Amino acid sequence: MAEDVLPTWRHGPTRQSIIDFVRRTCGADGSAAVPVEERVAVFDNDGTLWCEKPMPIQVDFILRRLAEMLAAQPQLSERQPWKAVAERDFAWFSRVMAEHYAGDDTNVRTLGAGVLAAYAGISVEDFEQLSDDFLRSARHPTLGRGYLQCAYAPMIDLLDYLAAHGFTSYIASGGGRDFMRPISQDVYGIPRERVIGSSSTFAYTSDGKRGSITHQPEADYLDDGPEKPIRIWNRTGRRPLLAAGNSNGDVPMLEFTQHRDKPTLRLLVLHDDAEREFDYITGAEQALKRAETDGWTVVSVKNDWMTVF
Amino acid sequence: MAEDVLPTWRHGPTRQSIIDFVRRTCGADGSAAVPVEERVAVFDNDGTLWCEKPMPIQVDFILRRLAEMLAAQPQLSERQPWKAVAERDFAWFSRVMAEHYAGDDTNVRTLGAGVLAAYAGISVEDFEQLSDDFLRSARHPTLGRGYLQCAYAPMIDLLDYLAAHGFTSYIASGGGRDFMRPISQDVYGIPRERVIGSSSTFAYTSDGKRGSITHQPEADYLDDGPEKPIRIWNRTGRRPLLAAGNSNGDVPMLEFTQHRDKPTLRLLVLHDDAEREFDYITGAEQALKRAETDGWTVVSVKNDWMTVF
Incomplete structure (x- = not known):
């Protein structure tokens, strides 16, 4: 029932546009269903899936x-x-x-x-341990909660709703891929192999019997702006049906999420709720303009989300 | 029943080592099962999953x-x-x-x-079309079969057997990732997002409304030798349990497939069957030496495979 889905989203045009998109994708409106393997969704992380203020x-x-x-x-x-x-x-x-x-x-x-x-x-294993320890213990400086409780409940609802309808969701973040991997399954239900993000280069070294991979002091790439669609292609070999972001660095990813013959949905999270989270548009000005001219769906934290965390 | 599995593999120590490894991974021998999400297997493509002679x-x-x-x-x-x-x-x-x-x-x-x-x-879409058309129509110069029928039947059996036991298999090839993607599902049951391979760099270009990704005349990386474990890490965030290769370029990947506390299996395909396929070890000398000193499992095309194609 439409009433039961997306329980943390307020009824209104934004929630409805998500439901309509998923119904079209599944052929529930009478159109041809998109094959399950093509139902790919991509999500920015900082400011889209979890809080990025006062600092990422x-x-x-x-x-x-x-x-x-x-x-x-x-x-x-x-x-x-x-x-x-x-x-x-x-x-x-x-x-x-x-x-x-x-x-x-x-x-x-x-x-x-x-x-x-x-x-x-x-080593990649030691880095993972550092990140895992930090994320599972450190607390947000002002929100009075652990960092892992700073993920947005409505976005987790959306990820669950998409998974229940055959979608495969990826994180496509400007942040560090290996920083997010240890917690992506627990927090978002997204397994580590579906985390796309920035990375240093690595070196493989062997002692003749065993080999290990270590971080090198050089950026491999910064997964932001035009690099986002490229990295999404590298990882998935697909053009997504749904993309969600919140800043200018997400514009190319949202633009790339476009098909002539399939339903698409572009979501832009607008942080307009100083009461429950933060209120800012710095770094999102171009994205908001594109949302207006191109009909992307703006998600108002204040108006569209019943609860934030 | 052990009799029913791997039907194109001859009974003997090689087939048995695969069955023993899978039983250990699943806890069927009484040991602790490896969690399903950690059951990652990686396969070189040319000379391991399909024929690479007289030329890749x-x-x-x-x-x-x-x-x-x-x-x-x-x-x-x-x-x-x-x-x-x-x-x-x-x-x-x-x-x-x-x-x-x-x-x-x-x-x-x-x-x-x-x-x-x-x-x-x-564009990536046009390249895919070229590759797809070629692979589905071109024929092998000497084997009297289409290229897609040059995949090794015993390796496809192995992929099926692993999938039935909760493994996620990836192709980790020195060849072009986007060249293999259009056919990997049909030929191997491996979806495109699980193909790792070499790639050119890409450019993202936008006309202000739509964006596309195009191949650039520059190698992003050559997925061979020490780059293989690095690319496997980048894609999966895991150290595999099983790796299969056939040449010196696969040595670091096979070496990386090693755990202190989990079962692992390293397979090296030896091309020793001039009758049914080809007979060569050029480019595999170091790998064969490592197989001997490190106890990797050598798969003889001649002796271990009931049929090749």
């Missing part, structure tokens, strides 16, 4: 690592990004992001180099 | 494309690899591969540049 969860993870490095090697305090950590100059990180949104990536590269250095040489 | 099937695909380019632009005949195509100098291709095995990749790079140029600018 992975940034907290990285800041703690930079602080550990600083404790072990105090002379790092002379260089960014450790300098900002040493001086508790969190405004530096905000400035770097503001510069990034303004098109200047000089300091983003400095920050990125620090982040990559922070995990250089670590 | 994709080489035939590429040679036809080079010939088409030559017909459209005859001046290409002054440059390799088109020169070799124009002069029907197939020995040049053999020399390039011999140099490659001897450690000299100068001409491999020339050949690679030609191959990449051959598909530059083509």
